[in-house]
Amino acid sequence: xxxxxxxxxxxxxxxxxxxxxxxxxxxxxxxxxxxxxxxxxxxxxxxxxxxxxxxxxxxxxxxxxxxxxxxxxxxxxxxxxxxxxxxxxxxxxxxxxxxxxxxxxxxxxxxxxxxxxxxxxxxxxxxxxxxxxxxxxxxxxxxxxxxxxxxxxxxxxxxxxxxxxxxxxxxxxxxxxxxxxxxxxxxxxxxxxxxxxxxxxxxxxxxxxxxxxxxxxxxxxxxxxxxxxxxxxxxxxxxxxxxxxxxxxxxxxxxxxxxxxxxxxxxxxxxxxxxxxxxxxxxxxxxxxxxxxxxxxxxxxxxxxxxxxxxxxxxxxxxxxxxxxxxxxxxxxxxxxxxxxxxxxxxxxxxxxxxxxxxxxxxxxxxxxxxxxxxxxxxxxxxxxxxxxxxxxxxxxxxxxxxxxxxxxxxxxxxxxxxxxxxxxxxxxxxxxxxxxxxxxxxxxxxxxxxxxxxxxxxxxxxxxxxxxxxxxxxxxxxxxxxxx
Numbered sequence: 001x002x003x004x005x006x007x008x009x010x011x012x013x014x015x016x017x018x019x020x021x022x023x024x025x026x027x028x029x030x031x032x033x034x035x036x037x038x039x040x041x042x043x044x045x046x047x048x049x050x051x052x053x054x055x056x057x058x059x060x061x062x063x064x065x066x067x068x069x070x071x072x073x074x075x076x077x078x079x080x081x082x083x084x085x086x087x088x089x090x091x092x093x094x095x096x097x098x099x100x101x102x103x104x105x106x107x108x109x110x111x112x113x114x115x116x117x118x119x120x121x122x123x124x125x126x127x128x129x130x131x132x133x134x135x136x137x138x139x140x141x142x143x144x145x146x147x148x149x150x151x152x153x154x155x156x157x158x159x160x161x162x163x164x165x166x167x168x169x170x171x172x173x174x175x176x177x178x179x180x181x182x183x184x185x186x187x188x189x190x191x192x193x194x195x196x197x198x199x200x201x202x203x204x205x206x207x208x209x210x211x212x213x214x215x216x217x218x219x220x221x222x223x224x225x226x227x228x229x230x231x232x233x234x235x236x237x238x239x240x241x242x243x244x245x246x247x248x249x250x251x252x253x254x255x256x257x258x259x260x261x262x263x264x265x266x267x268x269x270x271x272x273x274x275x276x277x278x279x280x281x282x283x284x285x286x287x288x289x290x291x292x293x294x295x296x297x298x299x300x301x302x303x304x305x306x307x308x309x310x311x312x313x314x315x316x317x318x319x320x321x322x323x324x325x326x327x328x329x330x331x332x333x334x335x336x337x338x339x340x341x342x343x344x345x346x347x348x349x350x351x352x353x354x355x356x357x358x359x360x361x362x363x364x365x366x367x368x369x370x371x372x373x374x375x376x377x378x379x380x381x382x383x384x385x386x387x388x389x390x391x392x393x394x395x396x397x398x399x400x401x402x403x404x405x406x407x408x409x410x411x412x413x414x415x416x417x418x419x420x421x422x423x424x425x426x427x428x429x430x431x432x433x434x435x436x437x438x439x440x441x442x443x444x445x446x447x448x449x450x451x452x453x454x455x456x457x458x459x460x461x462x463x464x465x466x467x468x469x470x471x472x473x474x475x476x477x478x479x480x481x482x483x484x485x
Contacts, residue, residue, distance in 0.1 A: 187268020
């Protein structure tokens with residue numbers, strides 16, 4: 001297949017494309033599986049620390065789910081109006097042009113998704129190794145090695161088959177819901193027995209410090225890490241069966257379910273742990289299990305491992321499609337727009353995501369980057385939803401199968417502006433670094449994308465590198481071919 005698209009095999013029937021294999025169940029599993037990863041086992045401590053009281057932390061969790069619901073309604077409209085894979089990046093590129101879209105793509109590929117994947121993978125390895133190192137922290141090398149093995153295995157699965165990847169997502173989504181269901185059930189039993197002192201209104205709103213808007217904003221940022229992933233189905237829109245029906249249905253089913261599960265899980269935590277115990281714990285679910293499950297406390301680390309395993313699979317699946325979409329638009333090397341002829345999977349994009357994550361794992365501690373990731377996430381959400389309003393003004397007559405009330409994006413943007421403003425005020429270094437990371441993409445865009453008249457030798461090197469990965473099918477039945485847009 002030629003780069004200029006003139007090969008006779010480039011007919012619609014012969015074109016190599018991503019297959020539509022994601023039904024409603026798998027769509028819900030992708031959203032739930034990406035949201036419920038490591039966040040619910042990491043963020044409760046951060047939310048409580050910044051909120052200052054049990055009652056306010058629970059309000060933050062409920063409101064966080066409500067804000068995600070508003071955002072997901074806007075993304076449902078965008079997803080069926082601009083039916084492209086790539087999510088935020090594709091919508092912003094279509095609405096605002098190449099530079100803004102590239103900056104979102106740059107921050108996502110450079111830091112957002114590799115760091116999130118690394119955090120989830122480390123959580124997986126820590127919980128798997130915890131039973132073997134009950135009286136100490138698992139060794140640094142062991143956690144990195146197990147995390148790398150997990151990422152490499154799931155990358156191989158995603159390279160081999162979309163169906164395998166979605167089946168893993170389905171199974172492990174059910175497993176993580178069962179794990180959280182166990183926590184909720186045990187917590188409700190505790191409440192029925194009268195163990196809910198920390199939840200009594202008189203104690204729930206006892207603040208350890210004077211509440212401030214800035215600290216509440218940071219509590220929302222911590223909660224947003226646990227809810228991140230609610231927009232990930234929009235990254236694989238082209239692989240969803242009947243996206244105009246199944247995309248909004250999956251969103252409307254999944255977001256309320258996750259919000260309910262998160263709120264009940266936190267209530268369960270407080271039924272057995274005091275706020276001081278939760279703040280002192282580095283593994284909330286393990287502490288919960290040790291206090292209430294006795295000899296069956298091993299169930300908790302295994303359950304968390306299952307949850308995070310599914311989360312890694314979901315992030316790999318969706319983030320690779322972002323690289324694929326960026327390459328197809330010319331914002332990343334065309335090599336990343338190549339897909340396997342038989343498996344129809346974006347192997348180069350998957351390998352880049354895998355490699356970037358392993359690099360982040362090797363650098364060192366990644367948990368300090370959670371606030372950077374959350375800030376960039378929220379920034380990209382707001383820009384995208386602002387784009388929805390601008391697009392309505394720019395193209396008012398465009399067919400919109402779903403059109404939400406204008407109050408929905410406006411309400412989201414008001415909250416978004418307040419949250420980011422006070423977060424920047426409270427943590428100027430952390431949030432400022434998030435902005436700097438994004439803006440480093442400006443010179444890269446003008447040199448790599450906007451500058452069209454590069455020396456011919458540069459183009460020759462790129463073309464040769466692209467074609468060097470095309471392996472003759474007669475030799476080992478494999479061909480990577482450039483997807484024709």
